[in-house]
Amino acid sequence: NSNLTYVSNGDSITSYLWQFQGADLTSSSAPFPTGINYDTPGNYIVTLTAENGCGPTTVADTFEVQGAIQLTMPPDDEVCVSEAPFAITANPSGGTWSGAGVFPNGLFDPAQAPPGPNQLLYSYGVGACEVQGNMTVVVNPLPIVNAGPNQSACISQTAIQLNGTPAGGAWQAVNGGAINGDQFLPPASGEGTFQLLYDYSDPTTGCANVDSSLVQVNPLPVLTVPDTTYCNTPGTVFLPAATPAGGTWAGPGVLNPNTGAWDPESAGGVGSYPVDYTLTDANGCTNSTNTSVTVVPLPNINAGPDVAICLDDGVFQFTGNVPGGGLWIGSGIVDSQQGLFDPDVTGPGIHPVIYRYGAGSCTVKDTLLVEVIDVTNTTAGPNQSACQSDLPFLMSGSTPAGGVWSGTGIVDPQTGLFDPAVALDGTHVINYTYTDPMSGCSRTDQKLVVIHPTPVAAFDLPVQGCTGQTLNIANNSQGGAVYQWNFGDGSTSQQPTPAHSYADTGTYLVSLSVESAFGCTQTTENEVFIAAAPDPDFEPDLDDGCPDLFINFTDLSAGFQTEYFWDFGNGQTSTEAQPGGPFLYPPGLVDTTYLVSLQLTNYCGTRFHTDTITVHPLPVADFGITLDTGCAPVLIGFNNVSIGSPDYFLWDFGNGQTSTDSL
Incomplete structure (x- = not known):
């Protein structure tokens, strides 16, 4: 009833007719029929017709009758907890799974x-057609595996027993260790830390697990014991320091195994003796090495005779009858192995120097005396500088007097006269050498003389220019730091490349003085001629006239290197400064004005001057009359048609009458 609603629309329903296609009850007139059964799966149509006083209305619907579902479940399963997720499939597929560990999609x-x-439940279908099945999945845990504690061994150890639990698993090395069954082999593995895996499978469930442990293979201590030599003298010496320290000694002559005390005489005197050194390190690894101890007789040495040297002789090397390998000791020794003595370290006086050879019981010594003779402190004075263009000058500041000068630029060694022109620019080392007349000891001191190059003053500018126009000046100087320009018109500039223009014409001397950063100067100069644009002007001998009108023109122009072009306005032209004439100006019917122009051009520009010439026409008298003949008295009209712009008229009518009227 909840799926069916009747709407009568104002008039009661009077009849119902149901049609059930394929059902055991094919029709019904009840509003809500029941007991309709379908025995065969398929799609069926149901039709309902309801009628009231206004007529019938029919509706229809379709529904599906499903057949019984046969569900096939997968067999029960047994898995390890470590296995990856996997799909479980029932037939038909598309249902929903539920239970521990399973997702709805299986x-x-x-x-x-x-x-x-x-236990997993599988549901398929909906409503009355839903079917369900179940299956069981046994999840087995992984076995508990223990590879045992980490271990360490010396590389000399043959094998290490590996103990994994439960027993029966298999060992393998991850990073190159050598394994034989359940034994780890340090010599074959080498030094380092090795990770070992113990893999065990449960024979009942087949589930496997793995555990790891580390084996540290330690190297044997590296022992270093140098061979050594002792002299055959009585008394106890100590064997050389071994590395690492802390081991024990054994062999002939060893008095104390722990300290290395050793007696050459008890070992047997002059000769060579083997001694062993053994050490166990912090890892418990033990190693031994052998060294040779030699006993020799004491040597004889002679440091040589006493010597005398000058304080400023520089480093002196001793050459005595001494065996190599000893040390020179004393004030002034700057290289104890080479026997180098520096008198500047000791200063003047007598100084003992010792040559010591050997060590410990083999030490022998000899002494000589070194007398260091001083000369008066010699100085060349402070450094000097000059310009290359400077005159020769004397070196200054040297003491004591009487020394000799040398070096590039010195032209008089006795006076120290220095010529910059000889030395050229650069830094020059100048030597001042003073020799003591009594001892013959001499000393040389040096100073630096810096000759600064003379800057090159050079510039280019046009040989000529125009008033009011900026000159194109190119500064080609070299080595300048300060520039001083003088343009010859009272103007100056300190710009490297200045801009300048001249207001007046004329010839100007432009000078440039260049000063370097060191105060060295050079000056150069160039001339420039400044012109102006031309000033055209002319004067005709007449401004106007009557025909035939001939005009002469006088040139009054001013300008430099000027080109002329005359246009006389009558079709004639000329390029002469003073054109020949006269020039004819023909008349017209009325006053005719001619424009005369003069164009002047030079490298500073073009200028024009114009004037006009007016040609008055000649008057031509003419008139017309209204009647040629007539009866007296007759009135005749006169029409003045004269040309030539006349301004005065005189009529004579032939009858004794006259008139000055233009009409």
């Missing part, structure tokens, strides 16, 4: 299910 994750049997 994906089973052993890690999400508890250990042991897990």
Whole structure:
């Protein structure tokens, strides 16, 4: 009833007719029929017709009758908890799974299910057609595996026993260690830390697990014991320091194994003796090495005779009858192995120097005396500088007097006269050498004389220019730091490349003085001629006239290197400064004005001057009359048609009458 609603629309329904296609009850007139059964699966149509006083209305619907579902479940399963998720499939597929560890789509994750049997439910279909089935998945835990504690061994150890639990698993090395069964082999593995894996499978469930442990293979201590030599003298010496320290000594002559005390005489005197050194390090690894101890007789040495040297002789080397390998000791020794003595370290006086050879019981010495003779402190004075263009000058500041000068630029060694022109620019080392007349000891001191190059003053500018126009000046100087320009018109500039223009014409001397950063100067100069644009002007001998009108023109122009072009306005032209004439200006019917122009051009520009010439026409008298003949008295009209712009008229009518009227 909840799926069916009747709407009568104002008039009661009087009849109902149901049609059930394929049902055991094919029709019904009840409003809400019951007991309709379908025995065969398929799609069926139901039709309902309801009628009231206004007529019938029919509706229809379709529905499906499903057949019985045969569900086939997968067999029960047994898995390890470590296995990856896997799909469980029932037939027909498309249903929904539920239970521990399973997703609705049938994906089973052993890690999400508890250990042991897990019952899974599969549902397929909906409503009365839904069917269900179940299956069991047993999840087995992994075995508990222990590879044992980490271990360490010396590389000399033959093998290490590996103890993994439960027994029966297999060992393998991850990073190159050598394994034989359940034994780790340090010599074959080498030094380092090795990771070992113990893999065990449960024989009942087949589930496997793995554990790891580390084996540290330590090297044997590296022992260093130098061979050594002792002299055959009585008394105790100590064997050379071994590395690492802390080991024990054994062999002939060893008095104390721990300290290395050794007696050459008890070992046997002059000769060579083997001695062993043994050490166990912090890792418990033990190693031994052998060294040779030699006993020799004491040597004889002679440091040589006493010597005398000058304080400023520089480093002196001793050459005595001494064996190599000893040390020179004393004030002034700057290289104890080479026997180098520096008198500047000791200063003047007598100084003992010792040559010591050997060590310990083999030490022997000899002494000589060194007398250092001083000369008066010699100085060349402070450094000097000059310009290359300077005159020769004397070196200054040297003491004591009487020394000799040398070096590039010195032209008189006795006076120290220095010529910059000889030395050229650069830094020059100048020597001042003073020799003591009594001892013959001499000393040389040096100073630096810096000759600064003379800057090159050079510039280019046009040989000629125009007033009011900026000159194109190119500064080609070299080595300048300060520039001083003088343009010859009272103007100056300190710009490297200045801009300048001249207001007046004329010839100007432009000078440039260049000063370097060191105060050295050079000056150069160039001339420039400044012109102006031309000033055209002319004067005609007449401004106007009557025909035939001939005009002469007088040139009054001013300008430099000027080109002329005359246009006389009458079709004639000329390029002469003073054109020949006269020039004819023909008349017209009225006053005719001619424009005369003069164009002057030079490298500073073009200018024009114009004037006009007016030609008055000649008058031509003419008139017309209204009647040629007539009866007296007759009135005749006169029409003045004269040309030539007349300004005065005189009529004579032939009858004794006259008139000055223009009409």
